[in-house]
Amino acid sequence: MSASPAVPHHIAIVMDGNGRWATRRFLPRVAGHKQGVESLRRCVKACGDRGVRVLTVFAFSSENWNRPVEEVTGLMELMVGALAREVPKLKEDGVQLHFVGERGGLSDKMVGSLLQAEAATAQNHRLVLNVCFNYGGRWDIARAAAELARRGEALTEANLDRAMALAHVPDPDLLIRTGGEQRLSNFLLWQSAYAELFFSDKLWPEFDEKALDEAIAAFQKRERRFGKTSAQLNASPTDRQIA
Numbered sequence: 001m002s003a004s005p006a007v008p009h010h011i012a013i014v015m016d017g018n019g020r021w022a023t024r025r026f027l028p029r030v031a032g033h034k035q036g037v038e039s040l041r042r043c044v045k046a047c048g049d050r051g052v053r054v055l056t057v058f059a060f061s062s063e064n065w066n067r068p069v070e071e072v073t074g075l076m077e078l079m080v081g082a083l084a085r086e087v088p089k090l091k092e093d094g095v096q097l098h099f100v101g102e103r104g105g106l107s108d109k110m111v112g113s114l115l116q117a118e119a120a121t122a123q124n125h126r127l128v129l130n131v132c133f134n135y136g137g138r139w140d141i142a143r144a145a146a147e148l149a150r151r152g153e154a155l156t157e158a159n160l161d162r163a164m165a166l167a168h169v170p171d172p173d174l175l176i177r178t179g180g181e182q183r184l185s186n187f188l189l190w191q192s193a194y195a196e197l198f199f200s201d202k203l204w205p206e207f208d209e210k211a212l213d214e215a216i217a218a219f220q221k222r223e224r225r226f227g228k229t230s231a232q233l234n235a236s237p238t239d240r241q242i243a
Helices: 018-023 029-050 062-066 069-092 108-120 137-151 157-163 209-220 230-234 237-242
Strands: 010-014 054-061 095-100 127-135 174-177 196-199
Touching: 018 029, 029 054, 029 069, 029 127, 029 209, 054 062, 054 069, 069 095, 069 108, 095 108, 127 137, 137 157, 174 209, 196 209
Parallel strands: 010 054, 010 174, 054 127, 095 127, 174 196
Antiparallel strands: none
């Protein structure tokens, strides 16, 4: 009997299209972000049910501060409210929360909410949920390099990897972007070196369990070579010893 196709250990998602979803319905953009929280709730549960061990989502980029003031303010209020509502359920479901990003520009209230959520779920191990908030991939690399310099450590690939903001989890196996765009937008630039990319035309509020399964099914059809050839991957142990 052949083994079942592997489920990605770590899925990363650029949750794009909330604003467009709202605009098409003649709603304020913040309404799209509220609906996006519902999609994230479904996705977290679906990932846990399917055996995914790490989910990393791009909630707010360092460039998003350039959006209209009312949208940014609404997003901040939505984040605080969502934490208050969702953390008890996440704790019950075995989800361990991590907030990844620059906290210097956030309010004391926001930072306190993030710290409380992380502390409340620290003992959970069913699924790690990394929420990238006020995050940028270039910021992550620059911060890690600065940290190595501060410690007096050599700037090597291995040391830099250990200093990155997601050093507590393996690199993503599958990176999904919704909303029809096909770019990384400064998300996990270091960690996505060998991630399989999947682009969905669905706007994030429309991304459901079926769409997640389609992305996972596409991942399972990929051959992940990590620089090797197909022949090397498919060689039997005996063949490898002879070689």
